[in-house]
Each structure stands twice: as C-alpha cells, then as structure tokens.
Amino acid sequence: MYDLTLTFDNGPDPDVTPRVLDILAARGIKTTFFVIGEKLADPARRALAERAHGEGHWIGNHTFTHSIPLGEQSGRDTAENEIGRTQTAIGNLAHPNRWFRPFGGGGNLDTRLLKPSVVDYLTRNRHSCVLWNSIPRDWADPDGWTERALDQCSRQPWTLMVLHDLPTGAMAHLERFLDRAEAAGARLRQDFPPSCVPIRNGEIALPINDFVSSIEESV
Secondary structure (H helix, E strand, O other): OEEEEEEEEOOOOOOOHHHHHHHHHHHOOOOEEEEOHHHHHOHHHHHHHHHHHHOOOEEEEOOOOOOOOHHHOOEOOHHHHHHHHHHHHHHHHEOOOOEEOOOOOOOOOOOOOEOHHHHHHHHHOOOEEOOOOEOOOOOOOOOOHHHHHHHHHHOOOEEEEEEEOOOOOHHHHHHHHHHHHHHOOEEEOOOOOHHHOOEEOOEEOOOOHHHEOOOOOEO
C-alpha cells in the first residue's frame, strides 16, 4: 500500500484536459492542476480551469509563460511577471493556500527553481511552494511513462507525481496507469507530502537553499 497524489502541469488544453477530467470524475479522484497564466486568457481554456475547480480540483500557479526557469532570470520583476500575473489570472479559482509550482526545465530539483527575490515574493504574498518526488517524464516518453511512474510509486510511501495535460498522447494511458496503481494498492489523495512543500502559506517550512540560485538580480 502507498499514497499517491497526482498533479497536472502546463494546461489547460482543450484537446486533453476534458478527457483527463472525465477520467478523474469517473473514479472520484481529486487532483491539482498547475496552470500556465497566459493560457487562461483563452476563454475555452479558462472554462476548463473553471470546470476543474467546480469538480473539486485545486488550481495552482505554474508561472505565466513557462519559458525560462525563475532561478535563471535576472530581472527583479520576475516574480510579479510570472507569479503575480498568473495569480491574478486564476482569480477566484485560487486555493486559499495559493499553491505555486516552479519549473526546472525538465523536472530538475535544483537552483533553477527559485532565486532570492522570488522567495521573498512567495513569503510576502503567503504562497505555498509545491515541488514533487516523481517525474515519469510523460512529455518525453508518451507511451512508456506508465512503467516508470509505477516504479517510482513503489519506491516511496507517498508519491507526488507530475503529469501533463498536454497533447503529447501520454494521457491516452492515464486510465491504464490508474488501474495498475490501484491494483498495486495506491491510495489516491489530493493533499501533498509535507516534504514536497518547503514554503507553506508564506512560511519557510523546510531548507530551500538547494532550490535557490545566487543569480545577480538587475533592477
């Protein structure tokens, strides 16, 4: 038996997110969708975020452009441009804990994720920073990711997995993955392992130096 929390990054996508939501609804699974802020300007994509929220899923912030990892951007306006604008776009769909997930250019947990001014922004605005402990690389291996995901689940008591509701073909295997995970004793849950939330409601709860760059910040 093990616990499994699913999350979906980089959407919403009109060709993929509806099917993901259908699958989750049929199984009574609640997850978190970490959305890209600029995508919410499209009414169809905004409607999908609203549907997910209405069905009990949490909506998290995954930056506005998902272009350059925050720890590699030198401008001091990085946090407002990438996090603040996305939170504004999320609006009334936001969770009270103001979930935010950085990205590391391929699932890396290193100093590409954050920088000092971003940490300051997250704490001042009472965000919670959600990382992960499972990256099955569904975007790179859309047909083979399920085996890797099941192996990662089997190696730890509580898995926080990053999947992507993107048109790669990977989510065609979501039902099969869930069947096999549940057969192996997975208990699906919506909350996050404390070890994956180093900043919670603006308070630094765990050491974060490994995730913060020492980049020179220009004005």
